[in-house]
Amino acid sequence: MANTTTTATDVAEGTAEAVGHAADAAGHAAESAGMPQLDFSTFPNQIFWLLVTLVVLYFILAKIALPRLAGILADRQGRITSDLEMAQKLKDQAQEAEKAYQQALIDARSEAGKIVSAARAEIQADLDKATAKADAEIAARAAESAKRIDEIRAGAVASVSEVAKDTAEAIVAALGGKADAKSVAAAVAARMKG
Amino acid sequence: MAAETEAQGLTFHPMDQFKVGPLFGDALSAFSITNVTLWMAIAVLCVIVLFVLGTAKRSVVPGRMQSIAELAYGFVYKMVEDVTGHDGVKYFPYIFTLFVFIAFSNFLGLLPGAFTTTSHVAVTAVMAVMVFLFVTILGFAKNGLHFLGLFWVSSAPLALRPILAVIELISYFVRPVSHSIRLAGNMMAGHAVIKVFAAFAPLVLFSAVGYAVTPLSILAIVAMYALEILVAFIQAYVFTILTCVYLRDALHPGH
Structure with a gap:
């Protein structure tokens, strides 16, 4: 045709x-x-099959495909939303944890400071004690030394008077006199005072 | 036919591809299985594969088929929502059915040797008239006589309004005609042009000039084919968005 x-x-x-x-x-x-588009004898056939096709397509799409697609898209949207929420939550938690960590750091720092100052105070106290003890010891030793010096000095004075007596007696004897021990002692003592 | 072609030279039957005929036997009744039936059935099968099997897994991260199905869904849904407003969304399944049928028919028609169901005015006119009747009845059912306000352009000067009303009325009734012929005409013209170029392609077998004409016509076929792929989608889109526009007029005739 x-x-x-x-x-x-x-x-x-x-x-x-x-x-x-x-x-x-x-x-x-x-x-x-x-x-061929204007061959009207084919129209009933085309129209019939078109209507059948459209009805079939409509039911496939409206009853199966479209609800399923809507569900998939809604699910995805929900998933995205909940994931975002979860991410926000986790972020908040992380921030909280960081805050807690910072707080702990600050606490630890102040604790450390306290411990350091306590230790310093203790050491200072020990040091003070030790210094005081050492001072006391030094004072005691000094006092003892002074005492011994006094003793030595006293001993030296006594020796001087002895030597002086003996010397005086010897001088008197050399001069031909007879030394009276008592008078010599008195004379030496008098001299020693003067 | 092939032997004849070789023996006698170039043959041109650009319109043969649009012939409707029974696949079994010779009798053509309304219910006989024809190439129309075959290609509409293939379209239905493709829709089932893409939209039912392709989405069967309901993956949160979609595969290729599901992506295309979602893309088509989102594309038409957004179109319906944007053009008709929120109350038009309940007609979305009907519009989506039209879009999917036209898009698949157009694309399937591009397969070599295929029959393009949407290149027939009988097919497109039925769809256009369905849309026209649906929209008109819906318009009156939703708005009563206010629907006639569509033709009474209240923003125009009073003297002009009757004239405009006549023009609006005519344009309203021309809608199904332009709606259907636009689609069928586009599909038919593109396919016919490809076929004409295809008929020039074997010229090299008969004439020395064919050495120039044959490559050119093959190039032209490729270019036309690319254009037709674009047209196949655009015409499906245009038919759908016009349906949405008409639906909007029915729902909100005041605009």
């Missing part, structure tokens, strides 16, 4: 003719055979 066959009868005539024929044929086909 639409088989409008154009024949390029003479191949040697070349394209000009072939193109001419082609254009003729294209025009011709539409005119003589008519467009």
Whole structure:
């Protein structure tokens, strides 16, 4: 029916003719055979199958595919929302943990400071005690030394008077006198005082 | 036919691809299985594969098929919501059915040797008239006689309004015509042009000029095919968005 066959009868005539024929044929086909689109005898068939197709498609889509797709998209949206919430929660927790960590750090620092100052105070106390003890010892030793010096000094004075007595007696004896021990002692004592 | 072609030269049947015929036997009744039935059934099968099997896993992270299904869903849903407003969303399944049918028919028609169901005015006109009737009945059911306000342009000067009303009325009734012929015409024209170029392609077998014409026509076929892929989607989109626009007029005739 639409088989409008154009024949390029003479191949040697070349394209000009072939193109001419082609254009003729294209025009011709539409005119003589008519467009298959306007062949009304096919309309009932096309319309029937179109309606069947549309109804089938509608039920497939409306009953199965679209609710499923809506569900998938809603699920995804829900998942994204809950994931974001979860992320926010975790972020908050992390911030809290960081805060707690910072607090712990501050606490630990102040604790350390306390311990250090306590230790320092203790050491100072020990040091003070040790210093005091050392001072006391030094004082005691100094006192003892002073006492010994006094003793030595006293001993030296006693020795001086002895030596003086003996010397005086010897001098008196050398002079030919007879030394009276008592008077010599008294004289030495008198001299020693003066 | 092939032998004849080789023997006699170039043959041009750009419209043969649109012929409707029974697949079994010769009789064509309304219920006989034709190439229309076949390609509509293939479209339905593709829809089942993409939208039912493709989404069967309900993955949170979608695979390829589910991605395409979600993309199509989101695309049409957003279109319906944006154009008709929130109260139009309940008609989304009908509009989606139309979109999916047209898109699949258009794309399947691009397969070599395929029959393009949407290139037939009978098919597109039925859909356009369905939309027209649905929208008109819905308009009156929702708004009563206020629906006629669609034709009474209250923003125009009073003297002009009757004239505008006539124009609006005519344009309203032309809607299903333009709605259907736009789609069928686009599909038919593109496919016919490809076929004409295809008929030039074997010229090299008959004439020396073919050495220039054959590569050019093959190039033209490729270019037209690319354009047709674009047109296949755009026409599905245009048909759908016009449906949404008409639906909006029915729901909110004041605009």
